[in-house]
Amino acid sequence: MDLSIIILNYKTKGLVKHCIRNVKISVQNLDYEIIIVDNGSNDGCGEMIQENFPEIKFIQIPKNVGFASGNNVGIKEAKGEYIMLLNPDVTVLNGSIEKMVAFMKNHIDVALAGPKLINPNGSYQISCRTFQTPSLILYRRTPLGNFPKAKEKLKKHLMLDFDHNSNREVDWVMGACMLIRKSALDKVGLLDERFFFYVEDMDWCRRFWENGYKVYYLAEAEMVHLYERASAVEGWKFWTFNKMTRRHIASWFKYFTKYLGVKNNA
Secondary structure, three states: OOEEEEEEEOOOHHHHHHHHHHHHHHOOOOOEEEEEEEEOOOOOHHHHHHHHOOOOEEEEEOOOOOHHHHHHHHHHHOOOOEEEEEOOOEEEOOOHHHHHHHHHHHOOOEEEEEEEEEOOOOOEOOOEEOOOOHHHHHHHHOHHHHOHHHHHHHHHHOOOOOOOOOOEEOOEEOOOEEEEEHHHHHHHOOOOOOOOOOOHHHHHHHHHHHOOOEEEEEEEEEEEEOOOOOOOOOHHHHHHOOHHHHHHHHHHHHHHHHHOOOOOOO
16 A cells, blocks of 8 residues: 555544545545544544545544644554655645655655645745754744844744745654655654654654654645644743643653753653
8 A cells, every 4th residue: 555644633523524535536546545533522523434434444532642642543553655644624735645655755765754835825834944942942932033143043943045846855844744654654663642732743853864864845745734823822922821832832841851861751
């Protein structure tokens, strides 16, 4: 089998239905399977799958275990040579998945690739970046980012000097859609389940790089993403600590602890 597509649901039954239909229309030249993993949604997703797509494998998790753990459940069931993690709020444009698989087949040193994600109005999303640092977080989330030196560093981090219309190696790509080579995954390992939500995509890409593989941004493969960061707030208000913000901060602490070589018992 060429490809396993894993779609993780958390109370987005309608988007899941649309995403499945979109994939079925868009992908014509690959032998693939779709695996739906439900993160304790209780939204009727299982019944919807059984009624509309009985051929699709559906896995029910009793509670919300997070992005990394939920996708890992699907990865363990995957039979494809390549595995795609696909958010239900992504619309696959015709040929984009085939283009990604073809690129991977022709570039055996690439283990993970992400498409060009665009907004519904056609503008591109910032879906590839350099690895994060504590100072960059402060620059993005506090008034310190208004200083010229900080602005320059943020521009480099967000890759705003890159036109996003050509394929290129990048540090990491957004987890909304990632295509992974199964043989490389077997060497590098699953998503790190210490991260409930956020940062797990950057961590995974970093681990692939550390194991001698490349990560690529593929401009030739476009997908529409209804992107809305649940923790996004402006400037110093980042520190108001809503629920999603707390989870984001917890993931950052775990990430920086992990890569500073300090033992993390979380």
